Amino acid sequence: MSVEPLAELVNRGFFFQTVPDAKGEIAVVVGSYGWHGYYDRIHVWGEDEAVAARELSDHRPFSGNVVWSYEGSASDTAQALLDLPKPGEPGAPTVARAAPSTLWLPSMSTRGQQ
Template structure:
């Protein structure tokens, strides 16, 4: 953990869970900022075959985790809402796609991920 990470965790201990995801290979988009204040952080893990696990954090008590199928029209096969620590724990405990106990049933159309090359819609 670098000095910036250490200072962030000292100020906000819950951030250690997002840093742990990043250290596992998760990638994070630039935070959504309003009036100079970060209001949302989005991260994702891409699986072989196009599957994707996603986390969206608005604060330590409001987070969302998703697993989405790959392809042109991705679908949601797993969703969990709760505190950030609980969502991170649920995401890391999901079996990899393709394993016998991994979720497969599409329950909803997946949201499109924002990427830095695209303008944000407010």
């Protein structure tokens, strides 16, 4: 896996933290970055599984209203987030829709409980 796109997210100011599962093991690594009116986040479940989104900011994290999302490998997903135009720039998404279910954190989803 190429770590360059993930390292570039850190360089751009993304804050990363781990989220444990019920056993206390790392379930997902979550990165986030705030913009005026929006925030970007990426959930890395594994090398081959990640999801990123730009969400409308209403002063509550994870409001569920996204204007853009992408799912793929950790490296590809981080790169897609890096390639996304900044809010207010030409081509930046603005139309909100419901967030994909893969954006919910372990305690908020049925992920892995099947």
